[in-house]
Amino acid sequence: IRQRLAKADKIEAVSHLSAAISHEIRNPLTTVKGFLQLLGEQNYPDEKKKEFIHISIQELNRAEEVINDYLTFARPAFEKVEDIDVEKELNQVLNVLNPLANLNGVEIKKKYTPGLVISGDRSKFIQGFINLIKNGLEAMPNGGELIVQTFRTGNVVHILVKDSGIGMTEEQIARLGEPYYTTKGQQGTGLGMMVTFSIIRAMRGKVEVKSQVGIGTTFHIRFSNIVDDK
Ligand code: ADP
Numbered sequence: 733i734r735q736r737l738a739k740a741d742k743i744e745a746v747s748h749l750s751a752a753i754s755h756e757i758r759n760p761l762t763t764v765k766g767f768l769q770l771l772g773e774q775n776y777p778d779e780k781k782k783e784f785i786h787i788s789i790q791e792l793n794r795a796e797e798v799i800n801d802y803l804t805f806a807r808p809a810f811e812k813v814e815d816i817d818v819e820k821e822l823n824q825v826l827n828v829l830n831p832l833a834n835l836n837g838v839e840i841k842k843k844y845t846p847g848l849v850i851s852g853d854r855s856k857f858i859q860g861f862i863n864l865i866k867n868g869l870e871a872m873p874n875g876g877e878l879i880v881q882t883f884r885t886g887n888v889v890h891i892l893v894k895d896s897g898i899g900m901t902e903e904q905i906a907r908l909g910e911p912y913y914t915t916k917g918q919q920g921t922g923l924g925m926m927v928t929f930s931i932i933r934a935m936r937g938k939v940e941v942k943s944q945v946g947i948g949t950t951f952h953i954r955f956s957n958i959v960d961d962k
């Protein structure tokens with residue numbers, strides 16, 4: 733079992749996050765525009781036309797994936813500070829991901845301690861956990877179990893996300909959160925964990941990862957910005 737704490741310096745490297753993302757979206761758009769121009773200018777053989785269209789759709793899918801990882805819930809320009817009802821928002825995350833869980837035959841188990849509230853930007857919290865839990869589900873293409881657990885010790889709220897998926901090697905754990913690092917080829921953006929880490933860091937949270945190839949992965953997140961009963 734390997735462990736590490738999320739390193740702040742890694743995220744420092746992506747302080748130009750928005751610039752990187754707009755680049756990631758602009759590239760595919762430029763490609764698609766180019767192909768549409770070609771199609772408009774000349775009468776290509778059907779074979780070629782099909783190829784141009786195929787590549788264009790792939791490129792648009794890619795742009796869509798980047799937007800999913802980055803912008804679905806988190807509006808980068810605004811940083812709100814609000815009460816986050818941990819159970820409620822985690823349930824919302826699991827609702828969004830329910831179709832993927834069903835598709836992969838994953839059973840989701842919730843082990844919540846009720847009444848935990850922390851402070852932060854609710855939509856970013858949701859985005860961060862969508863990216864994290866989505867990876868867990870994607871690590872179990874042939875089914876498995878995903879456990880989402882919450883509890884409190886002192887002034888710390890703990891959130892654990894545990895999957896019984898493919899797991900990670902030491903090298904993979906070390907590279908987690910590096911921009912564009914993915915083992916999913918065309919299916920991956922390598923942006924999800926970078927976004928998750930930067931959101932958790934903005935909330936002054938800590939992430940610990942334990943993973944074993946073929947056994948599964950556990951993310952343990954600790955938040956100290958607890959909101960006590962008013
Ligand atoms: P993407 O999902 O687009 O590949 P991410 O930044 O979300 O990009 O994840 C980066 C990589 O980290 C993944 O490609 C995968 O190799 C690894 N990873 C993240 N979470 C898990 C997990 N729960 N189980 C196994 N591998 C994971």
Ligand code: MG
Binds near residue numbers: 863866867924925
């Ligand atoms: Mg991902």
